[in-house]
Amino acid sequence: MIGENAKRIDAFDKSQGIAKYGGDTVPKDTLWLRPVLSPVARANLLGIDKSTALSIPGVVGVITGSDFPGEHKRGAQIKDNMILPTERLNYKGEMVAVVVAESRQAAEAGVAAVVLDYEELPPVLSVEEALAKNAPRVHPDSDNLVDVMKLRRGDFERAAAEADLIVENRYRTPRIEHSYMEPDACYAAMEGDRIIVYSEIQDTYYLINSLSSHLGLPQERICVRHPNVGGAFGGKTDYYFEPFVALATYLYGRPALMRLTRREVFLITYKRQPADIVYTTAVRKDGTILGVKANILCDNGAYSFSAPAICKRMVVHGAGCYVVDNVDIELKLVYTNNTPTSAMRGYGTPQINFALESQLDQVAEALKIDPLELRRKNCLKVGSRTITGQLLDSSVGLSSCLDALDEWRKNNPLDEAPVGYSRGRGLACMYFGIGKTGRVDPATVRLEYNNGKLTVFSSVTEIGQGCCQAMLQIAAHAMNMPLKDITLVWADSDTCPDAGITSASRITYTAGRALEEGCQKLKKQLSSADFNPDRTYMVEHTFIPDKPPLEKDTNYGSPYPEYAFAVQLADVEVNKLTGEVRLLRVVAAHDVGRAINKQMVKGQIEGGICMGAGYALSENYLEARTVSFHEYIIPTAVDVPEMISIIIEDPAASGPYGAKGVGEPALVATASAIVNAVNKAVGVRLKELPITAERVYFAMKKAQSGKGGE
Amino acid sequence: MIVEFTVNGKTERLEVSPTETLVHILREKLYLTGTKEGCGQGDCGACSVWFNGKIVNSCLIWAGKLQDANIVTIEGLGSLTALHPIQECFIEAGAIQCGYCTPGMIMAVYALLKENPDPDEKEIRTAISGNLCRCTGYNVIIEAVKKAAEYFKEHREVSL
Secondary structure (H helix, E strand, O other), X not given: OOEOOOOOOOHHHHHHOOOOEOOOOOOOOOEEEEEEEOOOXXXXXXXXXXXXXXXXXXXXXXXXXXXXXXXXEEOOOOOOEEOOOOOEEOOOOOEEEEEEEOOHHHXXXXXHHOEEEEEEOOOOOOHHHHHOOOOOOOOOOOOOEEEEEEEEEOOHHHHHHHOOEEEEEEEEOOOEOOOOOOOOEEEEEEEOOEEEEEOOOOOHHHHHHHHHHHHOOOHHHEEEEOOEOOOOOOOOOOOOOHHHHHHHHHHHOOOEEEEOOHHHHHHHOOEEOOEEEEEEEEEOOOOOEEEEEEEEEEEEEOOOOOHHHHXXXXXXXXXXXXXXXXXXXXXXXXXOOOOXXXXXXXXXXXXXXXXXXXXXXXXXXXXXXOHHHHHHHHEOOOOOEOOOOOEOOOOOOHHHHHHHHHHHHHHOOOOOOOOOEEEEEEEEEEEXXXXXXXXXXXXXXXXXXXXXXXEEEXXXXXXXXXXXXXXXXXXXXXXXXXXXXXXEEOOEOOOOOOOOOOOOOOHHHHHHHHHHHHHHHHHHHHOOOOOOOOOOEEEEEEEOOOOOOOOOOOOOOOOOXXXXXXXXXXXXXXXXXXOOEEEEEEEEEEEOOOOOEHHHHHHHHHHHHHHHHHHHHOOOOOOOOOOOOOOXXXXXXXXXXXXXXXXXXXXXXXXXXXXXXXOOHHHHOHHHHHHHHHHHHHOOOOOEOOOOHHHHHHHHHHHHHHHOOO | OEEEEEEOOEEEEEEOOOOOXXXXXXXXXXXXXXXXXXXXXXXXXXXXXXXXXXXXXXXHOEHHHOOOOEEEOHHHOOOOOOOOHHHHHHHHHOOOOOOOOHHHHXXXXXXXXXXXXXXXXXXXXXXXXXXXXXOOOOHHHHHHHHHHHHHHHHOOOOOO
């Protein structure tokens, strides 16, 4: 069963359109909720006049921050955010109030009639402004520096003094919208005195805790169920609308639904944080990396959500998948009046990967070393230590990935470009620690076996990636049972024990391992001498990955139980006249430990490449301006390249049947490989994403006029 | 206003407001929630339906255009017991992840194969270029369409 391309359990319903998503359930007496958004980036909120809105036929109520009976503050890591603001508005598009009405039309009329009384203040719209002397404070009770993180090892200055070559550059990456195809939706209804919330959140129990605290109700009064989720990519690791929908249902005793428009998704929801990185690489002339230094500025936006944890991951991955003894990395996370930032596929690693993999290609060029050989020379192997000091004792498939791509490129030289075009081939490596950085993140499963049928309960979240199918295949393999005799229940907090968050590429690894171990326990019971075929056998099992917290100030330690590795190669064709980049092909070698379902692993890799291509070439969220898919450009079927996935299986000792994660690793190296390929094609070095035709054109123009690179 | 039109072979007579769009009428009045709304602006194709012989974004069709229209939605393809061959091919190829774009994507493929039973890869890509997918990277969807076209070539007795 492991490795087999079994058909996905959810594909049948999805193909027929009968699978229910968040906005698909609308009973006749449903209340419709619509948000009122802040029209300005920074203001003192003086009052919210609901009276006109309430006089509109069909408007039932207007929820504001002060209506919440429980805790008003929120924030996964820093409580710097209000459930709805009562004093200050901090970004354009921030939700200020929520209209509750009998119909969508009445709710929309209500939104237009809510009057906000506010005093506009000059906003802080960039990291530079936020860090300037006498800059206005985004949050009056705190300065604009959310956090400063450092990782120092060895002595970078000495390494730089000994180096034969030093390369230093500044790189910038944009804000990125997840662009899951389903606009956020949430539905709730009462069952007796309990609130049942149908949410798309990627972390079931976090939502129950939060709702309980905001509503001032015991957790037993709240149940979270999941509809199908139309994509998430990290965008649903935190909640926005669930408290409003739950409160409306609780106050009015009727079902309630909130469904955002696409414009609102763009305006309201958090993004991948932009980074501004000055990166220095010191090398010996044989290509050995002696040291790296990085000064990173990250725009946190108005509220922090999970940005501190994301930045920690960025720092920890700051030298790439290479052996580097002298490291000096410092990251500043800064409040601005921009859209908040938080989790998005890659969790801080795509930004730093772009900088450091661009650096390596410049090193290779200066030293006239093949880019792949340069990486091979420095890459992490079994027995290496990462920059946090973690000893890698197994499952380091990076060399195998490099070997596979080396062979592929030898057999497939790049064809010559047509007249007027230039072609280039570039590559980039990546590694990604599985699970939350140095934080305890257990997963629990419960198994019930009766008369040849097995039911698995666990609060994993199926967001499209296929974790439910992976869980079923793990159970089928462990129990040696056919898939048809196994049921997975994942969408109901009443019956499913906590699997933890579905993020950090951890769910198949962590919940899958809990399941594998639970099945072994169950098998022991079933093979005991007093086995009774009429009895129901139950096992509850928790797996806690071994990863002690990082040391507080130094960030030293072993923060991840396993690492995934990958190398991606990109072939591009650049129009020499216009600067337009066409992506011809991406070849991706990924060490996934063990593929539970090869077709699904390939699905993750190809989806990641596509998203990485958008990151490289076209996607750029501009505050409150790129609020539709005709302004924010994601790849379509005519834009995507040929994709070739090479799956490397170097089993992870602690993973289920050796599996590690692949969801995020799939995207991390793509943009870097594309930018490196464009450099090979036309000789210019682009240092700011996305590399649109305009940017490539002006870089080429500048190079032609003799001023070199960018 | 009252409009009369056909959805999946069934005649519907409905009181609608002229400013309503087809996607909302399908989802909220006829409970055909297989048609998804991804943007409401004609950008993403999640709400694609077959409308008088052409593929359209149902979010761009006003209620006033519905009189006498013949519409096929995802619910009109296949049955609960037997999938439509296009649906079968999507599952087989691994072309479904989150599934939100899937109904619109399948309708776009349905319209393509009805018009052009033997499309080449470029024609397939162009035909679904108005349907955004954020999960799969599209190439497995192209594979699924090729398989479906192959199926209909081999089974001429099966009509789309």
